[in-house]
Amino acid sequence: MAATPQPRLYFRLHQSGLVEYEVNPGYREGAGDANFVLLKKKIKVRAEDVAEVIRLCEQQDFQGARNEYPAFQIWTDSSLQTxxxxxxxxxxxxxxxxxxxxxxxxxxxxxxxxxxxLLKKIEELRKSMLEYN
Known part of the structure; x- marks a missing residue:
């Protein structure tokens, strides 16, 4: 029996530019369950990045998008819900x-x-955040 994976805060952007996200902790010998508790991080992004995210989300095709997109790729023994x-x-x-x-x-x-x-922009921002932190 496999454990259900825990939800992860991948990227939360506030209009102020504050971004919250979670990362895996570094592994520490003997730390037990603490090795599996996600760590919440915060960082500030540029106003231009906030404006771009808002612009993308206000696009007509985004606002008219379906509420759910079923998997069109079936992965072996894994899945990802965003x-x-x-x-x-x-x-x-x-x-x-x-x-x-x-x-x-x-x-x-x-x-x-x-x-x-939008998903590409979030990946770009998250990658730069992980390099910074």
């Missing part, structure tokens, strides 16, 4: 994407262009 929640000016849009892979060439035929661009 939940995007955009709240701005009193509106909320929630999209659940299953088994999204940034490198799949078929993405453009399955997902809205602004959703793909």
């Amino acid at each position: 939940t995007i929640v955009f709240t701005h000016n009193g509106r909320e849009k929630k999209i659940v994407v299953n088994n999204y892979s940034e490198t799949d060439q078929r993405n453009s035929s399955y997902y809205p262009a602004s959703l793909i661009a």
Whole structure:
């Protein structure tokens, strides 16, 4: 029996530019369960990055996107569920994407262009945050 993976806060952006995210702790011999408790990190991103994320999420194809995208890729013994929640000016849009892979060439035929661009931007920002922290 396999344990259910814990949800991970991958990227939460506030309008102020504050980003919250979780990472795995470094492994420490004898630390037991502490080796598996995610660590919450915070960092500030540029106003230009915040504006770009807002712009992508306000696109018509993003706002009109389905609430859930079933997996079109079936992975062996694994799955990934990504939940995007955009709240701005009193509106909320929630999209659940299953088994999204940034490198799949078929993405453009399955997902809205602004959703793909948003996920790519988040990956870019997260990569730079992990290099910084």
